[in-house]
Amino acid sequence: MNTVNLTMAIVLGGLYATGFYLLLQRSLMRVLLGIVILGHGANLLLQLAGGSQAGRPPMLGDAPIERMADPLPQAMALTAIVITFALTTFLLALAYRAWQLLGHDEVQDDVEDRRIRRLEAELAEGDEETERELDSEATR
Amino acid sequence: MSELVAVPVLLPLAAAGLSMAFGRFADVQRLLGLLVLGVIVVDAAVLLYFADVHGPLVLHLGGWAAPVGIALVADRLAALLLLISVVVMFAVLLYSIGQRITDYGRGTASTTFHPIYLVLCSGVSLAYLTGDLFNLFVAFEIMLASSYVLINRRTTASRVRAGMTYTIVSLSSSVLFLTMIGLVYAATGTVNLADLALEMGQLPPAPVRALALLMVIVFGVKSAMVPLHFWLPDSYPNAPAPITAILAALLTKVGIYAMIRTQILVFEREPSWPLMLTLAMATMIVGALGALAQNDLNRMLSFLLVSHIGFMLFGLGVYDIAGLTGVILYIVHHITVQATLFLVSGLITRYTGTVALSRMGGLAKISPLVAVLFAVPALSLAGVPPFSGFVAKLALLRSGIGVGTVWGYVATGVVVLTSLLTLYAVARVWSRAFWGQVREPEGDPDPTDELVVGTGDTSPGMVQATGVLVLSTVLVAALAGPLAEVSQRAATDLITGEAYRTAVLGGDSGG
Numbered sequence: 001m002n003t004v005n006l007t008m009a010i011v012l013g014g015l016y017a018t019g020f021y022l023l024l025q026r027s028l029m030r031v032l033l034g035i036v037i038l039g040h041g042a043n044l045l046l047q048l049a050g051g052s053q054a055g056r057p058p059m060l061g062d063a064p065i066e067r068m069a070d071p072l073p074q075a076m077a078l079t080a081i082v083i084t085f086a087l088t089t090f091l092l093a094l095a096y097r098a099w100q101l102l103g104h105d106e107v108q109d110d111v112e113d114r115r116i117r118r119l120e121a122e123l124a125e126g127d128e129e130t131e132r133e134l135d136s137e138a139t140r
Numbered sequence: 141m142s143e144l145v146a147v148p149v150l151l152p153l154a155a156a157g158l159s160m161a162f163g164r165f166a167d168v169q170r171l172l173g174l175l176v177l178g179v180i181v182v183d184a185a186v187l188l189y190f191a192d193v194h195g196p197l198v199l200h201l202g203g204w205a206a207p208v209g210i211a212l213v214a215d216r217l218a219a220l221l222l223l224i225s226v227v228v229m230f231a232v233l234l235y236s237i238g239q240r241i242t243d244y245g246r247g248t249a250s251t252t253f254h255p256i257y258l259v260l261c262s263g264v265s266l267a268y269l270t271g272d273l274f275n276l277f278v279a280f281e282i283m284l285a286s287s288y289v290l291i292n293r294r295t296t297a298s299r300v301r302a303g304m305t306y307t308i309v310s311l312s313s314s315v316l317f318l319t320m321i322g323l324v325y326a327a328t329g330t331v332n333l334a335d336l337a338l339e340m341g342q343l344p345p346a347p348v349r350a351l352a353l354l355m356v357i358v359f360g361v362k363s364a365m366v367p368l369h370f371w372l373p374d375s376y377p378n379a380p381a382p383i384t385a386i387l388a389a390l391l392t393k394v395g396i397y398a399m400i401r402t403q404i405l406v407f408e409r410e411p412s413w414p415l416m417l418t419l420a421m422a423t424m425i426v427g428a429l430g431a432l433a434q435n436d437l438n439r440m441l442s443f444l445l446v447s448h449i450g451f452m453l454f455g456l457g458v459y460d461i462a463g464l465t466g467v468i469l470y471i472v473h474h475i476t477v478q479a480t481l482f483l484v485s486g487l488i489t490r491y492t493g494t495v496a497l498s499r500m501g502g503l504a505k506i507s508p509l510v511a512v513l514f515a516v517p518a519l520s521l522a523g524v525p526p527f528s529g530f531v532a533k534l535a536l537l538r539s540g541i542g543v544g545t546v547w548g549y550v551a552t553g554v555v556v557l558t559s560l561l562t563l564y565a566v567a568r569v570w571s572r573a574f575w576g577q578v579r580e581p582e583g584d585p586d587p588t589d590e591l592v593v594g595t596g597d598t599s600p601g602m603v604q605a606t607g608v609l610v611l612s613t614v615l616v617a618a619l620a621g622p623l624a625e626v627s628q629r630a631a632t633d634l635i636t637g638e639a640y641r642t643a644v645l646g647g648d649s650g651g
Contacts, residue, residue, distance in 0.1 A: 019315075023308075023312060028304060031308055035308075035311050035312070035315065038312070038315045039315060039318075041315075041319075042315050042318035042319050042322065043318070045318075045319055045322035045323070046318065046321065046322040046325070048322070048326070049321075049322045049323070049325040049326035050325075051326075051329075070329075072208070072325075072331075073322075073325060076274050076321070076325075076331075079274070079278060080277075080318055083278070083281045083285075083314075086285065087281075087285060087288075087311060087314075090285070090288060090289075090307075091307060091308075091311070094288075094292060094300070094303065094304065094307060097292075097295055097300060098300045098301075098304065101295065101296070101297045101300055102297055102300065102301075107304050107305070107308065108301050110305060110370070110374045111374055111439075112373070112374070
């Protein structure tokens with residue numbers, strides 16, 4: 001029967017909680033940090049998925065087979081780390097580009113939200129105006 | 141023979157490197173892309189033929205046998221979807237080459253587009269062919285990473301905003317995917333799909349249900365299932381027409397494919413799956429109503445895409461051979477139709493200079509050809525006979541009636557209602573954009589970006605590429621008989637799962 005490592009469970013919970021908290025922030029830099037931390041959490045989870053022997057060397061010959069760590073999750077975690085790393089770089093570049101173009105790196109509300117808000121504000125003023133506003137939004 | 145399975149994955153990756161090296165020679169780059177995709181079309185056709193006649197083709201990479209090593213599997217379903225996807229990719233590449241030549245002349249190349257496009261092709265192929273969960277994750281990452289680049293390339297302010305939403309949502313769903321793989325591995329000790337099916341049977345029902353639900357959520361984000369669809373209508377319409385077309389046609393369908401593959405192969409379930417039927421109904425209705433509220437042509441098409449994802453989920457919810465046959469037919473039809481509609485929308489904006497429906501008009505007089513090119517896929521999407529959508533919808537409706545429960549009848553009614561709403565949505569586009577007064581094209585609102593609109597010049601290349609796709613949707617309708625038979629055999633394979641499992645785990649057909 002596999003046992004659960006309490007320390008690791010708490011660490012994982014902490015990583016996921018911090019990651020999701022940061023993911024919900026407005027600034028893209030914080031979102032990026034959130035994704036990095038979430039990525040660490042996921043990779044650690046993959047490692048621990050190997051069972052209670054995780055942390056020992058996964059090499060033949062160093063230890064008897066039943067005391068060896070499962071190499072498969074380690075290989076998967078390695079692949080996942082590389083992917084997370086590459087995408088973090090891309091997100092950094094995107095944040096820089098957003099800062100260049102917009103002067104900030106805020107993740108903004110989606111188009112539908114902004115349209116509904118504008119519609120509400122302008123319904124009081126008259127329908128003609130609103131139609132034109134919505135059209136010009138659509139062309140962009 | 142089984143080496144052919146690796147070709148659609150490896151060839152475009154190798155060609156992407158070459159394409160990068162030939163960045164300065166535009167014509168060589170273009171020719172290389174078309175050549176590679178052409179070879180893969182032929183390869184996929186051969187794979188489909190072999191899988192249909194001799195059973196699934198399996199390639200064990202690196203010589204490790206299945207449960208440990210990586211297996212690529214081409215069964216009927218994978219080969220059929222691969223074939224149709226690559227045909228669409230080929231046509232869209234033709235279109236984008238035509239667009240590039242029209243706008244910037246023959247000499248200038250867009251250095252990044254072609255390599256990234258080939259990488260995207262490799263990712264899509266791997267997602268169809270892979271036989272284990274972790275490789276599915278890798279395939280999704282290859283695909284998504286290249287789609288991030290395609291959406292954010294040559295960014296303007298509005299596209300950066302749209303691209304951010306898309307990138308962040310996709311990245312978080314990838315983390316969730318990774319978490320799901322970790323949990324699956326912890327529970328079963330394997331990620332091989334065929335092996336998972338056996339291991340899952342040994343677990344108590346509670347964790348199995350949790351894992352199944354987690355997979356629904358992960359692939360639900362990828363395939364834009366309501367309520368996880370919110371990112372799609374914001375991110376797709378901002379990219380240039382060919383890119384939107386290829387992302388809309390393929391990425392969500394790969395999500396659906398992954399959902400079907402994992403749910404049916406891995407989990408045991410009785411026919412008719414109420415949760416999936418409910419989600420399918422929500423997706424159909426929300427998407428169709430969203431489409432009706434839009435004034436922007438591309439956003440409307442995106443909402444219709446969401447709505448039609450619901451049709452595929454419906455077939456999965458029915459969960460028997462008839463339902464799955466309907467889904468497979470529907471995916472094949474929808475990949476071609478959705479790509480065509482976005483390409484035509486690209487052509488329309490060239491004549492009007494805007495995507496706002498309320499400011500279009502008289503297109504049928506300006507360009508009758510575009511009107512025809514729009515009408516065929518639009519009617520097909522709405523499911524009007526004799527077009528391809530009708531065949532697929534009929535199959536779905538019959539399977540829905542076959543469920544026999546009240547819930548099944550309600551869901552079938554929703555399918556009919558959504559079809560009518562779709563018809564209304566495309567008829568609205570037709571009456572606003574194609575009929576009525578001829579309007580002067582509007583100027584390009586942002587001349588610095590890559591989108592050229594309102595010029596009214598379309599090159600033969602673009603129109604021909606769209607024409608090829610329209611013809612292929614007609615062909616799908618004309619070949620409905622044999623196609624339905626293949627789909628039915630593929631669906632039977634899926635439900636029984638026996639052929640897949642023996643092919644992967646038996647090791648006798650491994651090269």
